[in-house]
Structures are given as structure tokens and as C-alpha cells.
Amino acid sequence: MRRAFLALLLRDLRLAARLGGGGGMAVFFFLVVVAIVPLGIGPDKALLSLIAPGMLWVALLLAALLTLDRLFQADFEDGSLDLLSMGALPLELVAVAKALGHWLTTGLPLVVVAPVLGLLLNLPVASFPALLLAMLAGTPALSFLGAIGAALTVGVRRGGLLASLLVLPFYIPVLIFGVGAAEAASAGFEGDAGVQSLLFLGAVTLGSFVLGPVGAAAALRANLR
Amino acid sequence: MTRMTSLSATQRFHAYANPTRFMALSGVLLAPLWAVTLLLIGAGLWFALVASPPDYQQGDTVRIMYVHVPSAWLAMFGYSIMAVASAVALIFRHPLADLCAKSAAPIGASFTFLALVTGSLWGQPMWGTWWEWDARLTSVLILFFLYLGYIALWATIEEPTRAARAAAVLALVGAVNIPIIRYSVVWWNTLHQPASVFRMDGPTIAPSMLLPLMLMALGFTLFFVTLLLVRMRAEILRRRVRALRLAQAASGAEG
Numbered sequence: 377m378r379r380a381f382l383a384l385l386l387r388d389l390r391l392a393a394r395l396g397g398g399g400g401m402a403v404f405f406f407l408v409v410v411a412i413v414p415l416g417i418g419p420d421k422a423l424l425s426l427i428a429p430g431m432l433w434v435a436l437l438l439a440a441l442l443t444l445d446r447l448f449q450a451d452f453e454d455g456s457l458d459l460l461s462m463g464a465l466p467l468e469l470v471a472v473a474k475a476l477g478h479w480l481t482t483g484l485p486l487v488v489v490a491p492v493l494g495l496l497l498n499l500p501v502a503s504f505p506a507l508l509l510a511m512l513a514g515t516p517a518l519s520f521l522g523a524i525g526a527a528l529t530v531g532v533r534r535g536g537l538l539a540s541l542l543v544l545p546f547y548i549p550v551l552i553f554g555v556g557a558a559e560a561a562s563a564g565f566e567g568d569a570g571v572q573s574l575l576f577l578g579a580v581t582l583g584s585f586v587l588g589p590v591g592a593a594a595a596l597r598a599n600l601r
Numbered sequence: 602m603t604r605m606t607s608l609s610a611t612q613r614f615h616a617y618a619n620p621t622r623f624m625a626l627s628g629v630l631l632a633p634l635w636a637v638t639l640l641l642i643g644a645g646l647w648f649a650l651v652a653s654p655p656d657y658q659q660g661d662t663v664r665i666m667y668v669h670v671p672s673a674w675l676a677m678f679g680y681s682i683m684a685v686a687s688a689v690a691l692i693f694r695h696p697l698a699d700l701c702a703k704s705a706a707p708i709g710a711s712f713t714f715l716a717l718v719t720g721s722l723w724g725q726p727m728w729g730t731w732w733e734w735d736a737r738l739t740s741v742l743i744l745f746f747l748y749l750g751y752i753a754l755w756a757t758i759e760e761p762t763r764a765a766r767a768a769a770v771l772a773l774v775g776a777v778n779i780p781i782i783r784y785s786v787v788w789w790n791t792l793h794q795p796a797s798v799f800r801m802d803g804p805t806i807a808p809s810m811l812l813p814l815m816l817m818a819l820g821f822t823l824f825f826v827t828l829l830l831v832r833m834r835a836e837i838l839r840r841r842v843r844a845l846r847l848a849q850a851a852s853g854a855e856g
Binding site: 423448524528529532533534535538541542545546548549552553556573576580583591594595597598599601 | 746788
């Protein structure tokens with residue numbers, strides 16, 4: 377079972393590396409959205425650094441949403457999802473492998489470029505570690521909760537937009553606690569608020585590790601019959 | 602659809618799973634339900650608009666409460682019904698549970714919308730703003746989004762059985778998430794604006810106001826149940842028409 381899991385994960389990683397267009401596009405989208413913000417609200421540095429954590433998180437959520445339809449859609453279309461559902465691996469673990477692959481190919485690259493974009497928004501360098509830590513703790517939840525939306529809309533025409541609408545409300549806790557952690561750090565107080573929201577963020581992510589695969593597998597079973 | 606499985610928990614539970622029996626029973630119940638609903642809402646409105654005193658601080662605007670509070674209550678009641686029905690549908694494959702969840706969603710969404718609108722209308726004279734990013738308002742708004750997503754999912758997937766199961770999964774995932782979202786919004790709210798603490802309940806409510814509120818709450822709940830029955834009946838009839846049309850098309854193709 378572990379071999380099947382690893383094989384599926386490696387297959388997804390290999391596909392992402394060779395086909396391109398997935399994680400790279402998300403990073404590019406992230407960059408463009410963040411670059412548009414100062415154009416919209418003006419180049420006032422004080423204002424930018426004030427809203428930087430929130431803007432970075434919102435842009436990250438949108439970038440992650442855009443790539444959700446790649447989670448199951450291609451596999452559904454070419455029939456490999458049917459094959460996977462009949463294989464040795466339970467659908468829950470298939471969903472785990474898929475979500476993990478999604479995080480490694482989109483979530484992680486987004487977190488890596490976030491500090492560079494933070495510079496564009498005049499985010500204080502001192503708050504970078506906290507922001508990075510919060511993003512590392514929070515982005516897996518985006519992939520695992522997103523898997524539910526992707527699985528629900530698999531095989532649906534224009535499913536990408538619908539998946540975004542379904543999943544966005546579930547992303548709200550990640551956004552709130554993520555921004556909370558980053559803002560507490562950028563405001564400079566070494567206090568409870570930052571640590572607290574980081575812990576909550578971790579809790580949300582751990583919860584999504586359970587809810588995401590179970591929900592996604594149930595949705596896939598409904599859609600694959 | 603009328604197939605009865607031997608997996609049932611109790612006989613009675615599945616006896617009402619038969620849509621024909623449901624149609625007969627609900628057909629008998631509808632008229633009295635409408636009568637009691639209209640009576641309760643009528644009496645509630647009379648007490649609310651005429652027979653109860655204006656609030657000593659809020660004046661006549663307090664009367665918005667008699668619509669707002671029951672709506673907000675039914676917004677949550679509707680989602681609970683949807684979640685329970687979805688669970689029953691997924692676990693027992695109860696054929697009416699799907700219908701119940703599907704029919705409850707637009708009604709619940711309407712009450713959520715009503716709660717938001719009346720809350721906004723009430724907020725303008727009381728707080729001086731149409732919209733306040735208060736924890737309660739924000740979480741009701743998110744509940745409204747969840748309703749809309751659920752309805753959109755039903756509308757998008759064409760095949761009814763597939764749509765039913767996918768929507769049931771979504772409703773249950775939403776039910777698990779609502780407390781988390783609610784908690785995070787409260788936390789966010791206290792972090793961002795600790796100064797502005799609005800309390801809707803304020804001082805304990807006077808009996809002259811409690812009576813119309815209770816009447817309206819009961820009336821609204823019965824209204825919800827009656828509408829739910831009407832929608833479920835319509836849905837059953839719609840499926841029968843669909844089945845007839847499919848049969849007709851099939852026989853037409855042969856002949």
C-alpha cells in the first residue's frame with residue numbers, strides 16, 4: 377500500500393515537472409495579483425506595508441484556488457481515476473496523495489516566492505519569518521480542503537469556478553489565522569496573539585488532513601458511479 | 602425509488618420512505634399546517650406591530666426584531682435540517698432525505714437573506730451604518746455563501762442521483778466547518794475591533810415583547826415546515842413527470 381501511495385505521489389510530481397503550467401502558472405498569477413495591488417490603491421509605502429500580510433494571503437488563496445481543477449480533472453478525463461478507484465489504495469489515500477502532490481507543486485512554490493512579493497509591498501523584513509511560518513503551516517490546508525471542492529466538481533463542465541465558490545468559505549479560517557500570525561509579527565509585539573493564531577492555524581491544517589481526504593473520497597465515490 | 606431495503610433501522614422509518622405514502626400524508630397535513638401558520642403569523646404581527654409597546658431606547662425600530670430574530674433562527678435551523686437530511690440520505694439511502702435536503706436549501710437561503718437585509722435595515726438607525734463587520738453579521742453572510750454553493754452544486758450536476766450524493770457530502774463538510782468558521786470569525790473580530798462591542802440582546806427582554814417574538818418564531822418555523830412539504834411534493838411530482846417523459850421518449854424511439 378505504501379508503494380502504491382509513493383508511486384501515485386511520484387507520478388503526480390513527475391507530471392507536474394514535465395508538463396509544466398501548473399505550479400509555475402500559480403506563482404505567476406500570485407506575482408501579477410500582488411503587482412496589481414499598488415497600481416490599484418496607490419504607491420503609498422506606509423499603507424502598503426499595513427495591508428501587505430492580508431494582501432499576500434488573499435492573493436495566495438486565489439492562486440491556490442486557480443489550480444484546484446488540476447487535482448482530479450485530468451485523471452477523470454483520461455480514465456485513470458476509475459483505475460485508481462479500483463486499485464489497492466483506498467480512495468481516501470488516493471486523495472491524500474493527490475492533495476500532498478498538489479501542495480508540493482503549488483503550495484510550496486507559492487510560499488517560497490511570498491517573501492519576494494513581500495518586498496514589493498514594503499512588508500518589514502523582520503516579519504518575514506513569521507509570515508513564512510504561517511504560510512508553511514496554513515497552505516497544506518488549502519490543498520486538503522481544496523481537494524473536497526475539486527472532487528465534488530469532478531466531471532462537471534466549468535467545474536473550476538464552481539469549485540472555487542464551494543471551497544472559498546472553508547478557506548476563511550486559514551485566511552484569518554494566517555493573517556493574524558503575520559500581522560502580529562509585523563506589528564512587532566512578541567505576544568500571545570501571534571503564537572495563538574499560529575497554533576490555531578496548525579489545528580485547522582491538522583483537521584483538514586482528516587476532513588479533506590474523507591470528504592474528497594466520498595465526493596469521488598458519488599461522482600464516479 | 603420506492604425500493605425498500607432490508608438494511609432499514611426500523612420498519613416505520615422506511616414506511617414513510619415511500620413517496621406515494623408521503624404524498625398522501627403530506628396532502629392531508631398541508632391545509633391545517635397553512636391554517637395554523639397563517640394564524641400564528643397573523644397574531645404575531647398584530648402583537649408585534651400594534652399591541653406591543655415601542656422600546657424605550659430604540660422606539661419603533663425595535664419592531665424589526667420580530668422579523669429579524671426568527672429569520673436568523675431559521676437560517677441556522679434550515680442548515681441543520683439540510684445537514685441531518687444529508688446524513689440520513691448518505692447513511693440509509695432514504696429516498697426522501699435527498700428531497701428534503703434539496704428542498705430546504707432555497708428556503709433556508711431565503712431566510713438567511715431576510716435576516717441579513719432586516720439586520721442591515723435595523724443597523725442603519727441603531728448603529729448608524731448599513732453594514733458592520735461584526736462577528737455575527739459576518740458569520741451569517743458566510744452561511745449565506747454556503748447555502749448558495751450548495752444550491753449551485755445541485756444546479757450544476759445534471760444526473761439527479763449523482764447530484765444528490767455530491768450535495769450531501771458538501772452539506773456535511775459544511776456542517777463540520779461551520780463551528781470552525783464561526784469561531785475564527787469571532788476571534789478575528791475581537792482582534793481587529795475590540796472597542797466596538799455591539800450586543801443585540803442588550804437588557805433582558807420584556808414580556809410584552811417576548812410574546813410576539815415567540816409567536817413569530819413559532820409561526821415562521823411552521824411556515825418553513827409547510828414550505829418544505831410543498832417543495833418536496835413539487836419535487837416528487839417533477840421527478841414523476843421526468844420519469845414519464847423518459848418512458849415516453851423510450852417507447853417513442855422503439856415504435
